[in-house]
Amino acid sequence: MDAHPKFHEVSDVCRQVPERTRPLFQVYLDIKYVQMLKTVKAFVLDGIRFPVVTAQSDSGEIQIFAPMFADENTDIDYINAILEKSLNLSTSISGKCNREKVSVHLAIVDSDSTVTYYSIDSGIHFPAAIILAS
Amino acid sequence: MPAILHQTMQRVWRTATLQMQRLWYLIAKENLLWPTLVPIRVKASVHIINVNNKPVDCWIWIREGQELLWKDGCFGKGILSRSSPTWQQRYQRETAEQSAENKPQERYIEDITQRRREARRQIRENTNEKQHEEDITPVVGSNNAISAQDTMRLEKMNDLNVSQNEVDMMEPVQLSPFEALFLSDIGCLEALDVSHENKCLLHTELYSLLYTCHKSDDFDLKYAAYYYYRAKGWVVRSGLKFGSDFLLYGKGGPARSHSQYSVVVRKLEQQQSEDTADLTESWQHMFGLSRVCTQVRKSLIICYVNSYVLKHQDSILPDLYQFEIQEYLFKRFNPNRK
Numbered sequence: 001m002d003a004h005p006k007f008h009e010v011s012d013v014c015r016q017v018p019e020r021t022r023p024l025f026q027v028y029l030d031i032k033y034v035q036m037l038k039t040v041k042a043f044v045l046d047g048i049r050f051p052v053v054t055a056q057s058d059s060g061e062i063q064i065f066a067p068m069f070a071d072e073n074t075d076i077d078y079i080n081a082i083l084e085k086s087l088n089l090s091t092s093i094s095g096k097c098n099r100e101k102v103s104v105h106l107a108i109v110d111s112d113s114t115v116t117y118y119s120i121d122s123g124i125h126f127p128a129a130i131i132l133a134s
Numbered sequence: 135m136p137a138i139l140h141q142t143m144q145r146v147w148r149t150a151t152l153q154m155q156r157l158w159y160l161i162a163k164e165n166l167l168w169p170t171l172v173p174i175r176v177k178a179s180v181h182i183i184n185v186n187n188k189p190v191d192c193w194i195w196i197r198e199g200q201e202l203l204w205k206d207g208c209f210g211k212g213i214l215s216r217s218s219p220t221w222q223q224r225y226q227r228e229t230a231e232q233s234a235e236n237k238p239q240e241r242y243i244e245d246i247t248q249r250r251r252e253a254r255r256q257i258r259e260n261t262n263e264k265q266h267e268e269d270i271t272p273v274v275g276s277n278n279a280i281s282a283q284d285t286m287r288l289e290k291m292n293d294l295n296v297s298q299n300e301v302d303m304m305e306p307v308q309l310s311p312f313e314a315l316f317l318s319d320i321g322c323l324e325a326l327d328v329s330h331e332n333k334c335l336l337h338t339e340l341y342s343l344l345y346t347c348h349k350s351d352d353f354d355l356k357y358a359a360y361y362y363y364r365a366k367g368w369v370v371r372s373g374l375k376f377g378s379d380f381l382l383y384g385k386g387g388p389a390r391s392h393s394q395y396s397v398v399v400r401k402l403e404q405q406q407s408e409d410t411a412d413l414t415e416s417w418q419h420m421f422g423l424s425r426v427c428t429q430v431r432k433s434l435i436i437c438y439v440n441s442y443v444l445k446h447q448d449s450i451l452p453d454l455y456q457f458e459i460q461e462y463l464f465k466r467f468n469p470n471r472k
Contacts, residue, residue, distance in 0.1 A: 003179070003195075003328075005300035019190045021183055026213065033221070033304070034214050036290040070374050071349040110374040111193070112310035113213040 006033075013042040017051045023067035023109035024051045030107075030115045031055050031065060045085040048078075052086060053107070054093060062090045062102045065117070070110040079106075083120060176203055176317070177324045178309060180335060182343065192347045194314045194325065195306040203307070208369045208387030209317060210307035216243050217371075217388045221305040228291045243389065310372060311344040311353075312360035319361075341451040352401060355439040356380075358457040359399045362437075373397065377426050378434070395463075396432040398423060402440035402460065424464050434464045 007014075010028050014021040024042060032040040037055035044051050053065045064086040068074075083104055090102040106118045176199035183191040196203065196210060203209040204218045212219025220242045296304060309317070317323035318337045325340050326332040335343070345353050356379055363370045369383040373396055381393035420436070427434040440458040 003303070004306075005296075005303045018183055019185050022191050022193050029214060033294055033296075036294070069349055073349075108374065110310070110372045112211045112313070112372050113193075113308040114211065114372050114374050116375050 010042045013044055013051050016044050017049055020051050020067060023069055023107070024053070026109050026113055027065050027067040027107040027115060028053050037063065043089060045082065045089060048081050048085060050082055050085070052082075052089065054089070060101065062093060064090060064102065064104045065107040066104065067107045067109055070108050079120065083122060174199075174202065175322055175324045177326060178314065179328045179332075180325050180340070180343070182327065182329050182347075184329075189343060189346055192343055194309040194311075196309065197303075197306050200307045203317075204387075208371070208383070208389075209313050210309050211372075212305045213308050214305045216247070218243075219305045219307050220244065222301055225291060225294075225296065225301060225304075311348065312357050312370070315341055315344065315357055316361060316364055338451045352399065354441065354452050355401055355457075356399050358439050358441070358452075358454055359397065359437045359459065361454055362457075362459050363397070370397075376430060376432065377423060381432070382435075393432060395435050396423075396427045397435045397437050399437045399439060402438035402458070420464065421466075424466055428466060435461050436464060437461045 004025075006029065007025060010025055014024060017024070028040065028042055031037050031053055032055075035055075037057060040053060040055045042051060042053050051067065053067065055063050055065070057063055066082050066086065086104045087102060104120055106120055108116045108118065110116075176196060178194045178196045180192060180194050182189050200210065200219060208217070210219075211217055212221060214221035224242060224244060309323075314323060314325065315337075318325060318340055325335040327335055360370050360380065363380065363382060367385070369385070369387040371381045371383060371388065371393070373379050373381045376396050378396040379399045380397040382395040382397060383393045384391060420434075424434045438460045440460075441452065442456050442458065
């Protein structure tokens with residue numbers, strides 16, 4: 001990894017969570033140099049020691065990407081913790097709590113560097129009321 | 135072979151240029167599978183992450199010989215591209231100091247995908263505008279809309295701040311564990327451990343390392359399935375995006391055509407009292423997989439792998455001839471449809 005010219009941009013975070021170096025660096029490269037989103041940075045979520053990559057879309061929305069291994073087992077409590085901590089992180093980044101402008105995504109990284117993104121949210125809304133024609 | 139002669143041959147081979155290697159390979163090339171009569175070995179760097187002195191993750195990169203590996207067998211994936219490594223060419227194309235008309239028009243898979251997405255976005259915008267009964271401009275595929283996207287992409291590329299020295303190093307080719315094991319097994323890969331002064335890993339050591347770093351217990355089954363389909367002549371790639379283990383492409387790989395089959399690898403459990411095997415998937419799960427594959431015009435193959443090998447340690451390289459494979463093709467059928 002040190003042989004890559006851009007590894008120094010995430011080396012501090014990788015040092016804190018070395019076991020997630022590969023998915024973190026791959027997602028960082030993909031978001032910054034392939035998807036070309038703005039203000040791409042890496043952070044470690046407090047309390048759960050999980051690295052995430054944050055970026056800003058053209059519309060100003062803060063997007064948070066949680067790198068995961070493709071072959072790791074998922075745990076609903078872990079996903080909940082990632083979601084909650086990510087939303088708290090977005091507040092500290094933007095300085096305001098506007099959850100409509102924040103989206104959290106899982107970035108699943110395969111062993112051949114393929115990255116697949118999924119959006120996660122805390123649930124669905126109630127169905128809209130149906131207005132019957134009189 | 136005498137050791138001195140072997141060392142001399144190695145020294146001669148190392149000094150040969152890549153072009154000479156390619157020439158010799160083209161002369162001997164006949165089929166999709168490696169090796170050929172010419173002993174071509176590509177060097178790969180193995181990067182290992184250790185926690186508490188135990189390997190927890192590793193990946194395999196190749197920086198030289200990428201073209202050879204891709205051209206014949208479609209091995210590896212550029213870490214910044216969809217398949218073959220094209221990021222450097224696309225970056226240099228976009229940031230070249232030329233007018234838009236004079237820029238080279240060579241198209242890559244990423245460009246085709248980008249055009250297709252922009253056209254679909256344009257269709258959606260036009261459809262929404264029609265529903266709201268507003269004036270519609272522009273039409274799908276118009277040069278004005280697409281050139282605006284090109285300008286935006288150029289601006290974003292210029293903001294990446296990649297120096298000329300760094301461009302060459304930005305995109306190594308990454309091999310999946312199964313690709314690396316396959317190439318190592320047929321003698322075409324030299325895996326060098328970066329953390330131990332480029333020590334060359336034996337095939338058994340490489341298997342042990344990759345098995346240890348794998349996070350599920352079906353590594354040997356997937357390796358057997360991968361080897362099985364490669365030996366049949368298929369180009370085997372990751373099926374992560376479609377919820378399967380592998381995708382099978384014909385000769386030419388992803389650059390030539392879409393994959394025809396999506397493969398899911400499962401362990402065939404043998405019951406002790408009977409000969410019949412216990413299929414461990416529910417039909418609901420199978421039909422869900424099949425539906426996903428049908429939507430993307432692929433056929434689902436369930437590949438059941440059974441191993442008769444009794445291993446004391448799971449990380450020991452298994453004998454592939456001890457694996458039994460049964461494969462089934464699942465396709466949804468509607469009796470009313472003619």
